[in-house]
Amino acid sequence: SAVISQKPSRDICQRGTSLTIQCQVDSQVTMMFWYRQQPGQSLTLIATANQGSEATYESGFVIDKFPISRPNLTFSTLTVSNMSPEDSSIYLCSVGPGTDTDTQYFGPGTRLTVL
Amino acid sequence: GNSVTQMEGPVTLSEEAFLTINCTYTATGYPSLFWYVQYPGEGLQLLLKATKADDKGSNKGFEATYRKETTSFHLEKGSVQVSDSAVYFCALQGGKLIFGQGTELSVKP
Numbered sequence: 001s002a003v004i005s006q007k008p009s010r011d012i013c014q015r016g017t018s019l020t021i022q023c024q025v026d027s028q029v030t031m032m033f034w035y036r037q038q039p040g041q042s043l044t045l046i047a048t049a050n051q052g053s054e055a056t057y058e059s060g061f062v063i064d065k066f067p068i069s070r071p072n073l074t075f076s077t078l079t080v081s082n083m084s085p086e087d088s089s090i091y092l093c094s095v096g097p098g099t100d101t102d103t104q105y106f107g108p109g110t111r112l113t114v115l
Numbered sequence: 116g117n118s119v120t121q122m123e124g125p126v127t128l129s130e131e132a133f134l135t136i137n138c139t140y141t142a143t144g145y146p147s148l149f150w151y152v153q154y155p156g157e158g159l160q161l162l163l164k165a166t167k168a169d170d171k172g173s174n175k176g177f178e179a180t181y182r183k184e185t186t187s188f189h190l191e192k193g194s195v196q197v198s199d200s201a202v203y204f205c206a207l208q209g210g211k212l213i214f215g216q217g218t219e220l221s222v223k224p
Contacts, residue, residue, distance in 0.1 A: 001161070033212075042204065042214045043159070092158055094212075102147045102166070102208045106159040 002027050002095050004107035012113045013083055020079045021110045023093030028073035033094040033104070034066070043092065049076050083114045117142045121205050121215035128195055128222050136190040136218045138179075138205035146209040148172075148181055148188040153202045153217075162190075162203070195222045 003026040013019050023032065034046040046066055047057045055068040069077045080087050093107040122137040140148065150162040150172070163172030168183035177192045188205060200222045205215040 006158075042216045045211060090158075097208065103149070103161060103164060104208070104212050105161065106151070108158040 001103070002029060002105045004093055004095060004105060006091075006093055006107040006110050008110060009108065010111035010113075012115065014115055015084055017083055018079055018081045019083065019112060020077050021091055021093075023076045023078070023107055025074045025095050029095040030073070031096060032070060032076045034068065034076075034078045035092045035094060035106075037090040037092060037109070039088070046078070046091075080112065083112075085114045088112055088114045117146065117207060117209040117211075117213050119205050119207055119213050119215035121203075121218050123216075123218070124202075125219040125221055128220070130197055130222055130224050131194045132222075134190070134192040134195045134199075134220070136203055136205075136220070138188045138190065138215060140186050140188065140205075140207050142186075142207055142209050144209065145183070146207040148179070149206045149208065149212075150177070150179055150188070150190050151204045151206060151214075153204065155201070159204065195220070197222045197224055 005024045007022045032049045035043040037043050045058050046061045047055045049055045049068050049070040051070050051073050067079045090109040092109045094104045096104040118141045120139050147166045149164045151159040152162045153159050163174040165172040165181035171180045179188050179190045202217045202219045204217045207213050
């Protein structure tokens with residue numbers, strides 16, 4: 001299984017600012033995903049980020065609000081732009097499924113609080 | 116479309132009690148099924164998986180059997196511990212990973 005790290009692990013931000021979350025994987029992966037988990041809720045897919053192509057966003061999420069970079073096969077960033085208190089959530093990076101498995105693995109998450 | 120439904124929580128049990136968390140799904144084809152666990156303050160960890168009908172996934176004393184006839188993947192453990200207190204998510208992989216709403220388990224000593 002892939003080992004995934006995220007930075008920062010948590011942050012408290014002011015309304016109107018932006019935060020960039022980093023996701024690093026210990027092996028090369030084709031597919032990376034970003035999820036949001038609002039307090040007490042399940043996970044919602046924000047976008048799929050494949051290296052070499054533009055990220056694909058799910059309904060309700062737009063690139064201007066959540067720009068994503070995927071510069072190589074082991075790294076991705078998600079930016080939460082112009083934040084409001086409603087953006088307070090856990091943001092999780094995920095990788096997979098790969099060619100030999102249909103399992104997705106998750107990073108530890110970034111806990112964001114917007115004041 | 117694909118969907119996953121879990122029993123509502125929170126579920127509160129005493130240590131050594133038997134645990135069942137119900138999960139049913141709706142899907143086209145034969146998706147792989149998963150249980151993930153989220154311990155307090157942590158990310159999601161894969162607990163177990165099953166890839167085809169009648170498969171049984173197991174890990175850390177937890178088990179779940181892929182039942183195609185009832186479209187279910189119920190999570191069971193014979194004797195829970197305080198350390199099992201967490202939120203449990205059932206999920207299916209059908210092109211995208213679809214999660215249930217999560218079931219919070221609290222085990223009291």
